[in-house]
Amino acid sequence: MIGRLNHVAIAVHDLAAASAVYRDALGVRVSGPFALPGHGVTVAFVELENTKIELIEPLGEHSPIAKFLAENPGGAIHHLCFEVADILAARERLTRGGARVLGDGRPKIGAHGKPVLFLSPKDFAGTLIELEQI
């Protein structure tokens, strides 16, 4: 049902420093930063040949990644994003199987301007999953 790995997201305290690590030490292109106030994060994208790394930094007082970073003060992998052709059909199939969608369960517009949903890590081997309709 899921398609390609769209990105791996890493939560960081300092987006500029993390971007510099990828750009300067690892020698890859990094785009951004892009502020996403509706998601409570600022993001930058490391663009690799086969996928992307999404670096995410908290934005605002109620950022959904603030608690995660408090528990992982050095930064850590936060979620995996898989592509789907039809996000509503994917949600229907997953929730019928007992998976839990975070928030109000409705797709939001994500960092690429496309609909996204997040699935509880409790249902996916301890990993927060993002689905993005491509």
Ligand code: CO
């Ligand atoms: Co993401």
